[in-house]
Amino acid sequence: MDVRLLPSLSACPHRRSRRKKTKCTGDRPICYHCRRNRLACVYEPYSATVAENPSVPNPPMSLPSAAINLNNIELLQRISTIESRLAQISGTTRQYATQNSRVCTRYQYVVADSPAPLPQAIYQENTNLPPPHVLSSVIDTYFLRVHNQPYSYFQETSFRQRLESDSLPRCLVLAVLSSAVRFSTHAFYAGQTRQASEKYARESWLSVLGDHLTMEDNLNVHVVQTVNLLAVVDYTAGRARSGWLKIGLAARISQDLHLMAEPDVWLSYSEQEEQRRAFWSIYLLDKLISCGRSRPLVILDEDCELQLPCDENRFRHGEWRKTSTIDQLLNWNSKLTESPSPFALVVLMASIFGRCTRYVHQSKKMEEIPPWDPKSEFSAINSSLLLLESYSKSSNWQLSDILHGSVQADATVDRQEIGHLIFAHTLFHLCHCLLNHPFLVRRWLKPYGAKAPASFSSRALQDGCDHAAQLMDLLQQANNHGCLVESSFYAYCIAVAGGIHSLATHFNQDRGRETNNVIYLQQSIDSLERLAKLWVHAGNIAASLREFHSISQPFATLLDPSHLMDELDFGSEEVMWSMIDYAILGADPSKKQLSPKTGANLPSPTSWALGAGMLWQDGYSPGGNILGGITPSMRLEEVEQLLNCSPRPTSPWEGVVSGTTAAILANFIVYPLDIVKTRLQVQVRRHRKETTDREKPTTAEGTSDDHANYDGLLAAVSQIVREEGISGLYNGLASSILGTASMNFAYFYWSTAARSFQVSTFKRHGISDTNSITKELVLGAVGGALAQLCTNPIAVISTRQQTRRDDHKRSMWETMLEIVQSEDGWTGLWRGFKVNLILVINPMITYGVYQWLREGLLALRKGKRLGSTDAFLLGALSKVLATIATHPLIVAKTMLQSKPPHCRIGRPFSGFTEVIRYIVRNEGLSRLYKGLAPQIIKGFLVQGLMMMLRER
Structure with missing residues (x-):
């Protein structure tokens, strides 16, 4: 026999017609909704609708009589509800009841005309609850595996009675099913418990939204219990934000219902205790999920006025017992008549744990009082933790002793109360672990x-x-x-x-x-x-x-x-x-990515040039090694800033190869800008009419003007293409690529050698090897200097080739011979080496400015991680500032490494200081920044391309 679940039809005058603004004629016709869906309209008795009609204003009365009338109204409402339920059960039973199915007004099981295979519960359309025997099994599981673990919402007997009489809201039943079905071993949910939990949670939340939050005056303690249950489901499913919002909603609803104060005395003892436990469960969940940054508590201890939960045995029997408040329990001077219940101890530890997490995750300035001071918050929390030891009456709490002393008359142990004790002591150790x-x-x-x-x-x-x-x-x-x-x-x-x-x-x-x-x-x-x-x-x-x-x-x-x-x-x-x-x-x-990104991947201030990528090390060190293992490239003025890199390679050589490949590709794409930048930097524009005889240009045979004059970036590109063709934008590309590759490998070799020498030296002399920025600066400087010593000739050759016009193009070998045969001899291959060493300040400025900007942005975003776009923009801005600060040195280095301008009659500069004096005297101070525009544009493009290539 097939049992199918149909939605409730009992409402009205008709609930569907009322919600859809359909006028009810009073003669109980079949509404359009039911007629269209071929459903039967079921009307509530008149008594159930009296409370919904507008009441006639009452005359003024005294306060005592008002209180009496208020109680009478509440009693009448409860009687009316009972009559309504009885009428619904009686009416629907006559209409639909059969021998094998029980009909509820809200969830109806209807016998199918023809047999069909058993449906898979929640996965069929138009179904919400499992069959009765499955529902009963899941409820049993809830009170066995979920209740008091550690949250407590219901008295079991009362809950089962209300479930049987169908007086529980649909959202609550579904929330209980969602919480308990994960523990169920019933064949009905074989292999689908997780999907079932998600389905029930979703349906429950939709019911909360549709039946309670959008309805006026339809909030009660059941809604609070439901939302709290759903918050746990969401949070444990990895939806922390959704769970966080739900616990905030549950807290606000509980405050609106005044659950933070003692319940009304006219409620039964069981109902009063249920309300208390509902609130303390919200309080407990709020404390537990707030252990993180930017997760402030919703409920404060000073706002909690109701007493703590009683012991489980009295709760089960519906007995009342006066207990302490949270303030009394936290006060060493309070005199307690009896020991707190296990659930009350959990609440006590939750309060201390909340205080501990606030201290641990405080985002503002640290406490001014040192933690070892008796007046500090650290000491105060440790003092409060001793309360658990005091209330447990034992300095060495052992679970085996508690189990042995908790044997009941039937030779069993109340494992739910034991569960609360275990949880309280777990929180005790957790607080100490955090502190x-x-x-x-x-x-x-x-x-x-x-x-x-x-x-x-x-x-x-x-x-x-x-x-x-x-x-x-x-x-x-x-x-x-x-x-x-x-x-x-x-x-x-x-x-x-x-x-x-x-x-x-x-x-x-x-x-x-x-x-x-x-x-x-x-x-x-x-x-x-x-x-x-x-x-x-x-x-x-x-x-x-x-x-x-x-x-x-x-x-x-x-x-x-x-x-x-x-x-x-x-x-x-x-x-x-x-x-x-x-x-x-x-x-x-x-x-998420647990591996350190921002710190370990930041380039060292001793990085030496553009486009090298990160040289990842096997042993990442948190104590200062963020500056180690950075591979430079040959362009000193454009140190690559890889800020948000992809995960590190498995070996250092893989890092060298991948970094070199990325640098070569990036340099190839932006190489025309490098050509234009170099030619703009080496051209000389005189601003004075008078010249010395030594500096007058010659037109003797054999001399040529390799340095053409350009009016700007676009003019330079246009003139080079017009006179030399597209290939003119790639003069010296081969030497540039060779320089990039050689610089990467040379730096890797020498930095590794320097680090090995340092480690062996420290070990031989018994010196403690600590990680520090100073050590990394020294090692990076040694590796970079030795790498520059090995690769500077290639840089000089590349600069000479870039500044030659197409009709004077020479190969790398011919260019090297020309340099060697000049008056500098072999030392000409190392021109600009000193200024290269000074230009280390460029990456230092870039790194320092980036760190300052990043910390400021993180402070504005309250610790939220930077995205790739943020890192690119901050790094680019830092690079612009560093370039502006060091551009005169970059220009001086380029002119030192290039062929002397024709106005000097082949006489090379003796050093970068002479270059700077010459530019200021003959061209003006502003010409120290010639070629700045392509330099900045290239930095932007190279950095963006490098980041994209590394991410891929």
């Missing part, structure tokens, strides 16, 4: 420099490792004893502890120590993979932890107190932040 996290300890102590007590940092780092181990021990014990460790938030707790174990593993391995950290790390990954079967975000977190461990060896120095003051670049900081930010950890790994 004593190696990255955060360094962040808090850095402002104080050498004033920070070494004993404080050592103790804090050890406490972080100890609590990370205790957290994993607790969860392992709980799992071994058969307790439920399936809450979605356990994934974050395990990840934070696992990140500390990863750092400790590398730290101890580097020092030859045998520890259990590697065992704890593997246990963390195994636990996350087990949770990944239930929660999508747990699988994402497991992938993030594995990736972090693969790159975390350089970060192990964070556990060394003597290295806490070392510099940590922006990219490395972002990696560490990503391991303690819940939203980033749970995000889809395909939509």
Whole structure:
């Protein structure tokens, strides 16, 4: 027999006609909607519509009588609702009931005329709920696997009764199904639990929007419960933003319903406690998902006036018990008549955890009071954490002892209350892990420099490792004893502890120590993979932890107190932040990149030229190595700024080859601009009429004017094409390509040799090898200088070829012989070498300005990562400023390496200072910036092309 689910038809006078503004005649005709869809109209009894009619204004009355009438109205409304439900059940049963199907006014199961295969639940159109026996099974699963883990919304008996009487809103039933179906083992959902959860969540949210948020005065505690359940579903599915918005909505609705205060006394004890637990579940979820930057809390402790949840046994039996408030529980001077319930302890730890995350993720300036000061927030949070120890009546809380002492009369253990205790103590260890996290300890102590007590940092780092181990021990014990460790938030707790174990593993391995950290790390990954079967975000977190461990060896120095003051670049900081930010950890790994991008990929101030690309190193170091391993190219004035690069190659030689290839392609495309720029820089325009006899041009036979005069960028291009053809724009291309390739490989060789020499020297003399910007500057300068010494001849040859007209074109060999046979001899091949060394200030200015602009933009965007367009524009602007500042030196270098102008009768310049004096005396000060326009345009184009080629 086929059981199909049809939407409810009980509404009206007719609900469909009323929503569509269709006038109801009063004689209960079949409305257009039902007639078109061949459905039967079902009308509610008159008593159910009385409350919807406009009421007649009442005369003024005294306050006591108003209160009595208000109570009477509420009672009448409740009686009217009961009558309506009974009438609906009675009416629809007479119309549709059969022996094998129960008919509900909102969800109707209708017997099909002909047998058909069992439909796949939610995947058929026009269906919302599973068959009754499947629904019952999922509800059983909810109270076994979801209830009190750690959120608590319902009294089980009351919920089942209201479900049976169909007095629960559709959105809530669907939200419960969405939360519980992931744990279901029913054959009805075989292999489709995740899809079922998503489908139920989507239908529930649409019901909230259509039936409650768009309807006036239709909000109640059930809507709050629904939205809170859906927030967990979204957040754990990797939709952090959607979950964040829903928890904010649930909090606002709860505030509108005054759930932050004590419930109305006329409600039953069970209903009062349900309202309290609904609010405290919102409070708890708000604290848990706010552990990230730019995630402020919605609910503040000072606004919570209602008492904390009672114990589970009293809640089940509908008994009332006076309990403490959150303020009383957080106050050491409060005198409590009895110990807080396990759920109340969870709320207590959530409050402290919220305070801890605010301290950890504070985006404004750091606290002025040092953390070791008793008046600091750090010390205050540690003091509050001791409250759990006080309320637990034990300084060494053991799960086995609690389980042994919690055996009930039927020889069973209430694992739901135990679950709350496990969760509370997990939060306790998590708070200590965050407060004593190696990255955060360094962040808090850095402002104080050498004033920070070494004993404080050592103790804090050890406490972080100890609590990370205790957290994993607790969860392992709980799992071994058969307790439920399936809450979605356990994934974050395990990840934070696992990140500390990863750092400790590398730290101890580097020092030859045998520890259990590697065992704890593997246990963390195994636990996350087990949770990944239930929660999508747990699988994402497991992938993030594995990736972090693969790159975390350089970060192990964070556990060394003597290295806490070392510099940590922006990219490395972002990696560490990503391991303690819940939203980033749970995000889809395909939509994020854990490997450091901005810091490790920034070029060194000692980069020496254009278009080389990054020379990636195998061992990335967060302590200052951001300036190491950068390959230059031959054009000193145009150091390539690769700001947002693609993932690094697997070997350094691959980086050299790929960087060289990209540089060659980029230089080939913009080479005409290089030709124009060089020719504009070497031409001489005299602004004085008088000349010395020595500097008068000659027209003797054998002399020629290789340096034509150009009026500007466009004029130069037009004249070169007209006189020399298109090929004139590519004079000296072969030597330029050779120079680019040789410079890359020469730099790689010499920088590697310099680094190897430095490491061996330090090791031989017992000097501590620390990462610092100064060391990287020196190594980069040595590698760059030696590379320039080897490749400067090719640069000189290339410049000579670029400045020759097409009718005087010579090969590389002929050009070299001409230089050697000049009055400079072989030393002429190294003309401009000194100014090349000085031009290191160009990339330094570029790098410094970029860093300043980037930090300013990040501050405006509150830490949001830069996109490729942002990085390109900032880098281009930085390059423009650096070019303007160093352009006189660039012009002097070009004129030194080119053939002397005809007005000097073949007499070369002796140095770059003479070139500058000559230009100022004979051409004017402004001519120090000749060729600036093509220089800037080329920088823009090369940088853009390099970034695109690297991304590909």
